[in-house]
Amino acid sequence: FSCEWTQACFRFREPYSDLAYALEAEEGGTRAVLMAVQAHIIKYLLFVRNTEYTHLERLCRISRREQGMALAVALAETLWAAGGGRTAVTCLVTAAAHAAPSRDCRADNFAERIQLFEFGEKAAAQEFIFDHINCFKGEGSHGVILYLYSLLFSRTLER
Numbered sequence: 001f002s003c004e005w006t007q008a009c010f011r012f013r014e015p016y017s018d019l020a021y022a023l024e025a026e027e028g029g030t031r032a033v034l035m036a037v038q039a040h041i042i043k044y045l046l047f048v049r050n051t052e053y054t055h056l057e058r059l060c061r062i063s064r065r066e067q068g069m070a071l072a073v074a075l076a077e078t079l080w081a082a083g084g085g086r087t088a089v090t091c092l093v094t095a096a097a098h099a100a101p102s103r104d105c106r107a108d109n110f111a112e113r114i115q116l117f118e119f120g121e122k123a124a125a126q127e128f129i130f131d132h133i134n135c136f137k138g139e140g141s142h143g144v145i146l147y148l149y150s151l152l153f154s155r156t157l158e159r
Contacts, residue, residue, distance in 0.1 A: 001145055004028045006110075009143035010037065010136050012067045020067065021045055021059040030144050037147070040074035048073070068133040075136065075147060076126035082154040088125040089153035090117045091146050092135050110142065116153055 008030040013019040021042060025034040045058050049070070053061055062070070079088035094115045119125035129136070136143035 002029075005030055005145055006142055007140075008034075008145070009138060009141045010034070010071055010147075011139075012064075012071075012137075015064045015067060016061060018060050020062045021070070033144055033148065037071070037074050037078065040077055041070045044070050044073045044077075068137070069130060071136065072126055072130035072133055075129050075150075076122055079125060079150055079154045080122040082151050083156075084159075086120070087154065088119045088122065089150055090119070090125060090129055090132075091115070091149040091153060092117065092132060093142065093146065110145075114146075114149060 004026070008026070011024045013022045013024060023034050023038050023041070025031045025038075042059070045062065046055055049058065049066075051058055051061075075090075076088060079090065083089065091114045093110065093113050095113070117128060119128065135141055136146060
């Protein structure tokens with residue numbers, strides 16, 4: 001992955017601002033992934049989340065916690081769909097290596113540390129993602145790459 005991809009994460013605009021619902025997206029290849037997730041975030045905030053606010057206020061009056069929940073819902077929803085409505089896989093980076101590099105692949109000290117978490121219920125995947133949301137949002141988290149790996153493993157390499 002290029003430097004652009006390794007630095008990409010899911011970063012929201014300032015909470016309670018006019019653009020509190022919006023992900024920050026730089027120019028380049030990661031923008032397409034971020035915008036696909038952005039669509040699911042807006043869908044959740046406008047049509048699913050229970051709140052007393054009007055439709056436009058639903059997008060602006062959200063806290064940092066609500067931003068995290070919207071992101072968790074969007075990620076879980078897309079991973080669940082990728083898994084055919086039967087499973088979702090979430091990838092997180094751990095401190096210890098879980099795979100040894102082979103002669104065919106160059107070690108990057110990232111892929112070797114990915115751990116897979118598989119879920120048979122969308123709600124369980126969503127709760128897990130929300131509990132680990134900083135793994136996707138934090139600076140240096142490789143959040144977009146982790147999401148991409150999660151999509152691939154949820155869909156399965158065979159499919």
